[in-house]
Amino acid sequence: MDSKVRRANADRSHTGIVREPLTVFHLRVTATTFGANFSDGYALGIIGAVLPVLAHTMGLSGVWQGLLGSSALIGLFFGSILLGRLADHIGRQKLYLYNFVLIALASAAQYWAHDPLTLFLLRLVIGFCLGADYAVGPTLLSEFAPRRLRGILLGSLTVLWTVGYVLANILGTYIPLTDSAARWLLASGALPALLVLLLRIGTPESPSWLDSRGRHQEAAAIRRDYLGQDTALPVSTTAVEAPVTRYGALFAKGQRRNTWFGVLFYSAQVLPYFAIYTFMSSILETLHVSDPDAQNLLLNLFLLAGGVIGLWPVQRMGRRPFTAWTFAIMTACLGVMALLGNTSGAWLMVPFLIYTFVMAAASNITQIYPAELFPTALRGSGVGFLNGASRIASAVGTFVLPVSLSSLGIGWSMGWLTLVLLLGTVVSFAWAPETKDTVTTEEWIH
Structure with missing residues (x-):
């Protein structure tokens, strides 16, 4: 008898519950969420690396340096608060995909930002969309991931943030920075964002969210088609939860x-x-x-x-x-x-x-x-x-x-x-x- 079947039967005999196996689809969702955290770390790290050059070429005052340094954080605050709430109303999947369309475009557009206001607005958009991913990415991953691996998969997201942040610092330290090089480094954040976007195409809605909205047949179809699970009723309260509309x-x-x-x-x-x-x-x-x-x-x-x-x-x-x-x-x-x-x-x-x-x-x-x-x-x-x-x-x-x-x-x-x-x-x-x-x-x- 196959070892996975034996383990599943053992789990069923003791608890009536079959433990969900790790699938290629789980790895795909994890990888795209990893990419978002890498992009965030890179975006926050690269601005600090290039600010000394921009301060000279753009003639930045101390106020503008502070605004540019904190621009993505400001966007993260508003994106997390506003779009996290929106994800409970319209679902995870739409935000999970379309926020990286804007991140990729805004990141690339930084190359043509020759004044502080334009750069500030672009980085505000990047931060706003990354804030949405801070709310939606771990949420979607937690609702797809097998419970026994949820901790290590979610915890790994912070590691990828650190890798992106450290890489940005290393590039800023060892690449000779001119005005053009600084703008190329800012725009380079579009590359991981574009890769994340391409990998996210086709990601389905969270079945847990669909269940919370009473859309059980759609949820069952996603579990069957993407996770290899049958259509038995879930052993969780999400199948009967009423949607919450008040913050x-x-x-x-x-x-x-x-x-x-x-x-x-x-x-x-x-x-x-x-x-x-x-x-x-x-x-x-x-x-x-x-x-x-x-x-x-x-x-x-x-x-x-x-x-x-x-x-x-x-x-x-x-x-x-x-x-x-x-x-x-x-x-x-x-x-x-x-x-x-x-x-x-x-x-x-x-x-x-x-x-x-x-x-x-x-x-x-x-x-x-x-x-x-x-x-x-x-x-x-x-x-x-x-x-x-x-x-x-x-x-x-x-x-x-x-x-x-x-x-x-x-x-x-x-x-x-x-x-x-x-x-x-x-x-x-x-x-x-x-x-x-x-x-x-x-x-x-x-």
């Missing part, structure tokens, strides 16, 4: 705790992340480390290693212990940096490297938890709301940290960032639900 349902009784936990844990994690890595050169200068370029490369290697290695514990551990204990370790690391702020930079690099590694690993959970905190009818709205709130926190941290470094120094700056992480630690131990075995995909009774 306020995110804060209704029975849901509000998950929503507020998601806002606080996500914001507490990304605020130090964006602040520290946006101003890495300033921090290394403040630490008085020898050979800051080498130290920056080492930190980037720890960033990538943490993201990849962190996929194992996020898959094996429960969501609650993983989130709470990684917060505790990060809090301790920045706390040590705050206490040792006036000592040698070499000593401070030790907790800094540990923080970087653990933070990269912990960031994997930001693609997993949000999709699991909400029911199908609210998932797009909820994931979009958490992403939007986290972008506000990122903007605040990015604005405050350089002021803090110049006026208070490295010790006090790491001190208030430690308090942010401490808040995340307390909230996680107090409120974090365990969602590892939450059914967001359908498993079937035979």
Whole structure:
């Protein structure tokens, strides 16, 4: 007897449920969602790499440099909030496809942007559409992915974001930048966007969303044609969920705790992340480390290693212990940096490297938890709301940290960032639900 059949029969005999196998279609949806996160990391990283050249060729004021640097983040905030909600009304598939049409076009058009206003508007469009994908991509993937692999597939999205971000930094560092080269680098974001768009053509609607709308026959057809499942009724509440039309349902009784936990844990994690890595050169200068370029490369290697290695514990551990204990370790690391702020930079690099590694690993959970905190009818709205709130926190941290470094120094700056992480630690131990075995995909009774 085939091993897959034996495993399926064993599952059925104990629970009446057949575990969904990993299929080529799952890998395709995962790959296209990976591409979106790579594009996001690349888009956010490349603007920082070319801004020094653009500041000279465009004669940018400090205000325009700040606006261009934050333009994609501003778009991400509005795209996550508005289009995440729209995905609960019109479905996942349309936004999942058409947002990358605009991303590819706007990315390519950056080559012809010779004034700051045009470039700002184009990057606002890119960020807006990527914000939609932040809400729709993990939502759709979580509703298709087999439950046993959902953690590692969703967690891998953050790794691809980091790869895109680091690649943009490397290209910006080692390619001689002229005005033309800078605009070519900005426009190069159209290449991964176009590949993602082509791979997404033909992606069906989420069967979970169709079930939540009472369209059970369409959902069954998609499961049969794309996932190789029969048309038995799903063992989940999505088949009988009524569509939710009010945004306020995110804060209704029975849901509000998950929503507020998601806002606080996500914001507490990304605020130090964006602040520290946006101003890495300033921090290394403040630490008085020898050979800051080498130290920056080492930190980037720890960033990538943490993201990849962190996929194992996020898959094996429960969501609650993983989130709470990684917060505790990060809090301790920045706390040590705050206490040792006036000592040698070499000593401070030790907790800094540990923080970087653990933070990269912990960031994997930001693609997993949000999709699991909400029911199908609210998932797009909820994931979009958490992403939007986290972008506000990122903007605040990015604005405050350089002021803090110049006026208070490295010790006090790491001190208030430690308090942010401490808040995340307390909230996680107090409120974090365990969602590892939450059914967001359908498993079937035979």
